[in-house]
Amino acid sequence: xxxPLSMVFGLLLFGSGIQPVRTGPRVEASxxxxxxxxxxxxxxxxxxxxxxxxxxxxxxxxKFDDLEVRLSIMSGTAKDDFKKMVQELRxxxxxxxxxxxxxxxxxxxxxxxxxxEVDSTVAKLERSSQDVSNKIESTPVTPSETNQQNKTNQQK
Numbered sequence: 001x002x003x004p005l006s007m008v009f010g011l012l013l014f015g016s017g018i019q020p021v022r023t024g025p026r027v028e029a030s031x032x033x034x035x036x037x038x039x040x041x042x043x044x045x046x047x048x049x050x051x052x053x054x055x056x057x058x059x060x061x062x063k064f065d066d067l068e069v070r071l072s073i074m075s076g077t078a079k080d081d082f083k084k085m086v087q088e089l090r091x092x093x094x095x096x097x098x099x100x101x102x103x104x105x106x107x108x109x110x111x112x113x114x115x116x117e118v119d120s121t122v123a124k125l126e127r128s129s130q131d132v133s134n135k136i137e138s139t140p141v142t143p144s145e146t147n148q149q150n151k152t153n154q155q156k
Contacts (some may be wrong), residue, residue, distance in 0.1 A: 042108060050100050053118060057093045060129060064090055067133060073141055082139070085132045092125050 064086050071082050099118050106114055 042111075046103060046111065049115065050103060053096065053100060053122065056122065057097060060089070060093055060125070063129065063133070067136055070136055070141075074139070078139055082132070082136050085135075089125065089129055089132060092121065092128070096121055096125070 067086050068083070071079055071086070074082070096118055099114060099121075103111060103114055
C-alpha cells in the first residue's frame with residue numbers, strides 16, 4: 001500500500017507542474033481588436049500635446065532672440081549676467097524638446113509621468129522667462145563702449 005500511495009503523490013506533484021498550453025494568436029487577436037482605437041486616441045493626444053509645447057518653445061525662442069537684441073546695446077556685468085540667464089532659459093527649452101522627442105516610444109504610464117514632468121518644467125520656464133524679461137526691461141540701457149566710440153568718432 002505504501003508504494004502505490006507514494007506513486008500517486010509523486011504523479012500529483014509532477015502533474016501540478018504542467019501548465020496548460022496557451023495559444024498566443026488568440027490572446028493577441030483579442031487585444032488587437034480592443035486596443036487600436038484607444039492607442040490611436042492616445043497617439044493623437046500625444047501629438048497634439050507635443051505640437052502645442054513645441055509652439056510654446058518656438059515662441060520662447062523668438063522672445064529670447066528679442067531679449068538678446070536688447071542685451072546687445074547693454075554693457076558691463078549686467079549684460080553678462082543677463083546673457084547667462086537667457087542661455088539657461090534656452091538650455092531649459094532644449095531639455096524640454098529632448099523629452100518631447102523621447103515621448104514617441106513611451107508606454108502609457110511612462111508617458112503620463114513624462115507629461116507631468118514636462119508640464120512642471122514648462123511652468124517653471126514660464127515663470128523664469130517672465131522674471132528675466134522683467135529684469136532686463138527694467139534695467140536701464142547703458143550704451144556699450146563700441147557704441148560710445150562710434151558716437152565719438154561721428155562727432156569728430
